[in-house]
Amino acid sequence: MxxxxxxxxxxxxxxxxxxxRPGVWEAMAPFAVDRFGNSSGAHEVSRKAKDALEESRERVAACLGARPMEIVFTSGGTEADNLALKGPVTGDRSLGVVTMATEHEAVLETTHFLHRLGHPTHVVGVSRDGGVDPDLVAGSMGPGTAVVSVMTVNNETGVVTDVAAVSAAVKRIDPSVLVHTDAVQAAACESLDVDRLGVDMLSLSGHKFGGPKGAGVLFVREGTRLEPVLHGGGQELGRRSGTHDVAGAVGLATALGMAVEDxxxxxxxxxxxxxxxxxxxxxxxxxxxxxxxxxxxxxxxxxxxxxxxxxxxxxxxxxxxxxxxxxxxxxxxxxxxxxxxxxxxxxxxxxxxxxxxxxxxxxxxxxxxxxxxxxxxxxxxxxx
Ligand SMILES: Cc1ncc(COP(=O)(O)O)c(C=O)c1O
The missing domain is CATH 3.90.1150.10 (Aspartate Aminotransferase, domain 1)
Known part of the structure; x- marks a missing residue:
């Protein structure tokens, strides 16, 4: 109610x-009030914020079976999806994206945008039940395919895709193709172990699992070439500039831990x-x-x-x-x-x-x- x-x-x-979820707001609040420091600064006030940010990164990484440096904090699922698709192809118009017709607009509209810029893109159909055929996805790749993006749980129907099977089919054909999953709807119910899923990138959004709005994550596997979408002060190892929303990161990490446990x-x-x-x-x-x-x-x-x-x-x-x-x-x-x-x-x-x-x-x-x-x-x- x-x-x-x-x-x-x-x-x-x-x-x-x-x-x-109970306790999330309480965990975040100090970083909006008393511990308000800019996590990129060098003094004690900043260090308190930075410590909380890095601890949140570690907690998120642990939930995904990832390394902390593979976690990029974003402003939400939409930004994470944009970075996952645009990042690997920016600067080379011969590189493109394969995705599914049932993806969220954050993926589909980004794909259409890349298409308008001249990148090769392909949108693969689904079965009457919304099912994804891994071989059909892999077979839709062309010589320029750099990213295959397949969501874990569909936001409208809840249809679950076997992302590991899609990844295996893609990597069998070309191991250098990056596999991304939009797992925004999946955190409350599916395992998000990135190695088990076989993904190079994975998007999350805090407000879908009891966390705050405007806080998201993109997991980016170590060694993945990625141009930033946001340029500026070089935060997040240059992958996402902008002063950190420390309260948001703390809230997201707290809620994710609770969702995984629950x-x-x-x-x-x-x-x-x-x-x-x-x-x-x-x-x-x-x-x-x-x-x-x-x-x-x-x-x-x-x-x-x-x-x-x-x-x-x-x-x-x-x-x-x-x-x-x-x-x-x-x-x-x-x-x-x-x-x-x-x-x-x-x-x-x-x-x-x-x-x-x-x-x-x-x-x-x-x-x-x-x-x-x-x-x-x-x-x-x-x-x-
Ligand atoms: C599957 C999926 N991807 C991406 C998004 C966008 O996430 P955000 O609201 O954090 O931008 C949503 C939100 O509805 C979603 O359901």
Missing amino acids: ICDNDRVMIYLDHAATTPM RSRFRSAVGGIRDDFEKRVMEGVEGVVVNGGAGPRSPHHLNLRIPDVRNQTLLLRLDQSGVAASAGSACQSGAAKVSHVLEAMGLSPDEARECVRFTFGWTTTQDEASEGVATLIDLVGELR
């Missing part, structure tokens, strides 16, 4: 953003709540379809097509009834834009406009999910 202005909402939009409980508890919600919808709403439901899926996403019900109308009625859900990625909800993810999975624009996304998280209780699904079933009955 989220209480704001005396209105109690059932919050089922955790893929858009999550409430901070992962198996999250998978069973939140997954159980989602499965029960799904079962009740299937029983209570005729003709409902789970998008991406046939393959591996994260425990906290549920993307439903409810035939003959327009999603914008349903979302409005849910909102009025105290249930917060969405139609897809945060930048799309509210607008009448059709989801590119659902279109890539073969849905027509009209079918995609019948889809709503419910996403569950660490605050979700069985009681509120039960109330949410009962409200949904009633509203669908009314609207039909």
Whole structure:
């Protein structure tokens, strides 16, 4: 439950953003107030900030099975994705990117931008269930492919990609091609061990796992050639200039540690709540379809097509009834834009406009999910 202005909402939009986990704000606050130093300075005030930054880097690295120097702090997932795709190809227009049609806009729009600059790019399709075929991805590479970017968990459907299998297929053909994964939606539920995943780069965003907004990470494997996107004072070993957001880094590292520790409980508890919600919808709403439901899926996403019900109308009625859900990625909800993810999975624009996304998280209780699904079933009955 989220209480704001005396209105109690059932919050089922955790893929858009999550409430901070207890203790995260308290861990961050000193670095916004008393320990406000610039972590790049040389005096005691700076050193306190620098120590906290480097300790956060170590904690993030430990969660990924990486080395601290392989962690680049960014302003979020969008910046991490931009750096992962632009960094390896900047300065050489013969180098390009292969990615998937269901990626987040932070990857897809960056790919389109590189294409407009003259870099070779290729966007690979997915199956009707949103599944990624590793051999199809590897087979789509050309002589100029420098980066293959495949997300771990899809933000709209929760479809999980076997990133290790994609990486193996890519590296079999050309070990010098860099594999990037946008793991922004994955931290709460999937292992992020970069060696097990076989990735050279991995993006994270603090606000998707109980941390602060505006704080992200790009893991960059040692030895990876990367031009910065932001030039300036040379922070982050020259890979990302700008005065550090120490409070943000502390908050992200604290929340990530908690998410990793809580992962198996999250998978069973939140997954159980989602499965029960799904079962009740299937029983209570005729003709409902789970998008991406046939393959591996994260425990906290549920993307439903409810035939003959327009999603914008349903979302409005849910909102009025105290249930917060969405139609897809945060930048799309509210607008009448059709989801590119659902279109890539073969849905027509009209079918995609019948889809709503419910996403569950660490605050979700069985009681509120039960109330949410009962409200949904009633509203669908009314609207039909
Ligand atoms: C899969 C994915 N990638 C990237 C982003 C962008 O992250 P941020 O909001 O930190 O810029 C999001 C946010 O919705 C996301 O879901």
